[in-house]
Amino acid sequence: MKQRLAELEAKQKKIPEEYVTIQHSPFSKEILAELLLEKLKMPHLASYEGGRDPVRHLDQYTSWMEFQEASDAIICRAFSLNFGDRAMRWLKKTTTTFPSKVGMTS
Template identity: 40%
Template sequence: SGHSRRSPPHARHRVPSNPVQTDLRQHIERNRARHESSELETLRRRIAELESRQRAPEEPPQRASTSAQVYLEADSPLTPELTSEPVPGKVKVPQIWLYDGTSDPDSHLGHYTSWMDLHGASDALRCRMFSLTLGPRAQKWYHSLPPHSIWKWQQLRSAFRSHFIGAQVCLIPKESLANVTQKDDESVKDYIARFNDRVRNMEPCHPETLLVMAIAGLKPNSIFRWTLCQNKPNTFQEFFARA
């Protein structure tokens, strides 16, 4: 027929490939492979580094340098025999108020001694832990002691007491209670509160003596005093309860 036939698709002429484009694609593929290989190697090194850190033992905590330890020992008022004795792990710092140098030193020593007796502390341990119970002013005194001048607790105790003896509380004689009497316009509770204030600052006194003095100080013609004389309380605490 007069119509021209079209060639089937597979019979068409193919465009020959460009050698330049082929080389470029191959170059890109090689670079990509090298890049992936490099990233994989870097990742492997990081994993190995992390694993080695996890396997490595933990470093012990840093200690004070030897020179610092020597300085502290040389500066301490305690002898090396005292400072070298280890502190048992079971011993706790005394749970008492820090001594500020303005209160009774005997009271502080009493609280400290009771705490250390409770824990069975040795003579050396009493010396080593005593400074932990001192406030800034008393710490200044402690560190002013000559180096290595203290070799036993009794010596440190005496030095502390002698230095702060001026802050010792002077107790009121018990005979002064005879001067504490109920005022005309004073209630029983106010009188007892004032009586107690005097007792707290007074030298030790037998409870029965306190009871007699407290009743004697009431107003002579008060109903409360008359009631107490009719039915005398047995203890000082019972007297307070009935007031």
């Protein structure tokens, strides 16, 4: 049993830092539990890399998602699908749990 545990721990150390599972997700349980809309269509925006105006990008994204009647939780959770490599690396390194609703702070 100890040997098997040691093997699993060794394997875990080999997992790339970029790999994130639900257990390591920065999203709250409420956000992760929200069901996706069956016909949800993501906006056709350029991936956010951090170089452009983040407020403008967020406004465009939020307007599209609200038009589709997506919940705050889905708007929050799906936003990372619009991230480029640099922004995605930042998200995956985040250890703080995000608020459970858009506009909430801690």
